[in-house]
Amino acid sequence: MLIHAKKASDAASHEITPESVYLNRRGFMAGAAAVAVGGFAGNAGAAVLPAANGAGAFENLKQGYRKLGEKDQVSTYEAISGYNNYYEFGTSKSDPAANAKNFKPMPWTIKVDGLCAKPGTIAIEDLLKPHTLEDRIYRHRCVEAWSMVIPWVGVPLAEVVKQFEPLGSAKYIAFETIVRPEEMPGQRSARILPWPYIEGLRLDEANHPLAILAVGIYGKTLLNQNGAPLRLVAPWKYGFKNVKSIVRISFTEQQPKNTWQVMAPDEYGFYANVNPHVDHPRWSQATERRIGSGNVLSAFEARRTTLMFNGYQEEVGQLYAGMDLTRYY
Amino acid sequence: MSDAALQARRNVLRRGLKPAVFMLCLVPLVLLVARGFANDLSANPVEFIIRTLGDWALRFLLLALAVTPLRLATGWNEVARLRRMLGLFAFTYVVLHLLAYTGLDQGFDFVGLWNDVMKRIYITVGMAAFALLLPLAVTSADAMIRKLGGARWRMLHRLAYPAGVLAVIHYFLMIKAGYQQPTVYAVILAVLLGVRLVKRA
Numbered sequence: 060m061l062i063h064a065k066k067a068s069d070a071a072s073h074e075i076t077p078e079s080v081y082l083n084r085r086g087f088m089a090g091a092a093a094v095a096v097g098g099f100a101g102n103a104g105a106a107v108l109p110a111a112n113g114a115g116a117f118e119n120l121k122q123g124y125r126k127l128g129e130k131d132q133v134s135t136y137e138a139i140s141g142y143n144n145y146y147e148f149g150t151s152k153s154d155p156a157a158n159a160k161n162f163k164p165m166p167w168t169i170k171v172d173g174l175c176a177k178p179g180t181i182a183i184e185d186l187l188k189p190h191t192l193e194d195r196i197y198r199h200r201c202v203e204a205w206s207m208v209i210p211w212v213g214v215p216l217a218e219v220v221k222q223f224e225p226l227g228s229a230k231y232i233a234f235e236t237i238v239r240p241e242e243m244p245g246q247r248s249a250r251i252l253p254w255p256y257i258e259g260l261r262l263d264e265a266n267h268p269l270a271i272l273a274v275g276i277y278g279k280t281l282l283n284q285n286g287a288p289l290r291l292v293a294p295w296k297y298g299f300k301n302v303k304s305i306v307r308i309s310f311t312e313q314q315p316k317n318t319w320q321v322m323a324p325d326e327y328g329f330y331a332n333v334n335p336h337v338d339h340p341r342w343s344q345a346t347e348r349r350i351g352s353g354n355v356l357s358a359f360e361a362r363r364t365t366l367m368f369n370g371y372q373e374e375v376g377q378l379y380a381g382m383d384l385t386r387y388y
Numbered sequence: 389m390s391d392a393a394l395q396a397r398r399n400v401l402r403r404g405l406k407p408a409v410f411m412l413c414l415v416p417l418v419l420l421v422a423r424g425f426a427n428d429l430s431a432n433p434v435e436f437i438i439r440t441l442g443d444w445a446l447r448f449l450l451l452a453l454a455v456t457p458l459r460l461a462t463g464w465n466e467v468a469r470l471r472r473m474l475g476l477f478a479f480t481y482v483v484l485h486l487l488a489y490t491g492l493d494q495g496f497d498f499v500g501l502w503n504d505v506m507k508r509i510y511i512t513v514g515m516a517a518f519a520l521l522l523p524l525a526v527t528s529a530d531a532m533i534r535k536l537g538g539a540r541w542r543m544l545h546r547l548a549y550p551a552g553v554l555a556v557i558h559y560f561l562m563i564k565a566g567y568q569q570p571t572v573y574a575v576i577l578a579v580l581l582g583v584r585l586v587k588r589a
């Protein structure tokens with residue numbers, strides 16, 4: 060499927076897929092040149108969660124951030140939902156799609172604790188209710204040096220943070236993935252990773268307008284293998300920061316120990332900002348392979364240069380002013 | 389059946405064995421190409437191709453190393469005639485694996501490849517395994533056996549053992565977490581090499 064700056068009306072009929080219709084309707088078809096930023100599409104209103112696991116489509120999404128480069132083609136739904144790192148469901152890329160069918164993303168509650176004025180346990184509907192859901196389109200860069208482009212649905216993390224009123228002493232926010240070995244076969248082996256999966260952000264990173272809590276992809280609720288029903292997306296960081304199926308949010312003074320840092324501290328740090336100048340021992344981070352076009356001939360495409368902060372330097376660079384990013388990788 | 393008929397049948401089997409195994413050894417490659425034409429190489433075709441070829445390289449290496457233990461265990465001496473072919477197929481899949489990496493993934497950027505060999509330990513180890521297999525492939529022809537003499541040739545071809553060990557280490561090193569697959573290969577390799585130690589002792 061090709062998504063160049065052409066309208067669905069001039070696409071060949073075999074190119075008109077549910078995905079291209081969605082992208083076109085949401086104004087995602089054009090490259091960066093023809094982008095209309097901001098504005099509401101329809102009556103954006105309070106967030107409502109349709110049927111879980113990709114079954115339901117969101118109505119009245121607010122038109123959110125959508126800046127892309129010329130060569131950033133949105134990845135196919137098949138690629139986004141069939142090629143996943145979600146070790147709770149198994150370690151191979153095809154395991155999550157195969158093993159996540161029995162996972163139950165509804166009903167869902169999130170425990171909020173730590174240094175905030177409004178701790179407690181909250182249902183996902185109530186967590187989302189005060190906010191407006193947006194569609195956003197981000198590059199997604201895995202630490203394994205591949206990347207995709209993903210049309211998310213979500214709410215700004217900053218708004219959710221505000222809702223719980225973090226105390227002045229709170230410096231970090233920690234997230235935890237659910238532990239349900241009965242539904243998540245990978246969790247039956249403690250040798251894969253120590254469960255639960257933990258990730259964290261500095262509070263000012265969490266408050267950055269690019270960070271979102273995502274509940275959907277391609278206008279539909281998140282599939283289980285994509286981290287249903289609620290996951291983090293911080294597009295300037297490597298994918299493993301984007302913790303999935305979140306059941307706990309904690310405000311802390313100490314920097315959380317994120318899972319991969321615990322596993323291999325010389326390979327994975329806390330920040331995990333996309334940085335072409337700091338190599339991982341197993342993968343050079345200078346370049347990446349763009350995948351998800353749905354075409355085997357992409358195998359003959361050259362790798363692309365990885366951009367600092369995954370191309371979001373202009374937006375997030377000032378968060379790290381003066382920091383030695385070789386040390387804080 | 390008369391003795392002559394039995395003998396004739398055995399000859400057909402004997403003559404048929406090698407071509408049949410040869411065709412079987414090509415099946416993984418044919419299937420990979422077919423999946424390519426069917427646009428069915430996962431979301432990340434380059435990785436899929438590299439890994440499929442790597443898997444088969446290792447499997448054929450282990451199959452080649454299994455020939456002698458199998459012969460000793462079953463007394464089926466015919467099988468020895470398959471050893472060289474299996475070894476050469478292992479080498480072929482290794483070369484394709486290396487070619488997929490160098491060509492498809494790195495775009496024949498040999499500077500980048502050299503950096504990878506120096507910096508990324510699993511690539512270093514993979515290259516070392518390849519370097520050990522190279523002289524075996526070069527000396528596989530009958531003429532080379534005669535030239536080197538059987539004893540020296542056999543000595544040289546024991547390089548297949550450390551090559552197998554390095555290949556399994558290469559597999560372990562490329563993985564982030566979850567080591568079931570390479571563990572299976574490591575156990576099989578340990579058995580195949582262990583048999584040789586026990587036999588000698």
Ligand code: HEM
Binds near residue numbers: 445558
């Ligand atoms: C005896 C030689 C070799 C054998 C038997 C071998 C075997 C393997 C195996 C079994 C895998 C894992 C496949 C999987 O995950 O399913 C692998 C992966 C890989 N090997 Fe090799 N290999 C060899 C040499 C090399 C060499 C010389 C290179 C490159 C210079 C190389 C580069 C790679 C790469 C890039 C991967 C995939 C890494 C990834 O996808 O993240 N290998 N190899």
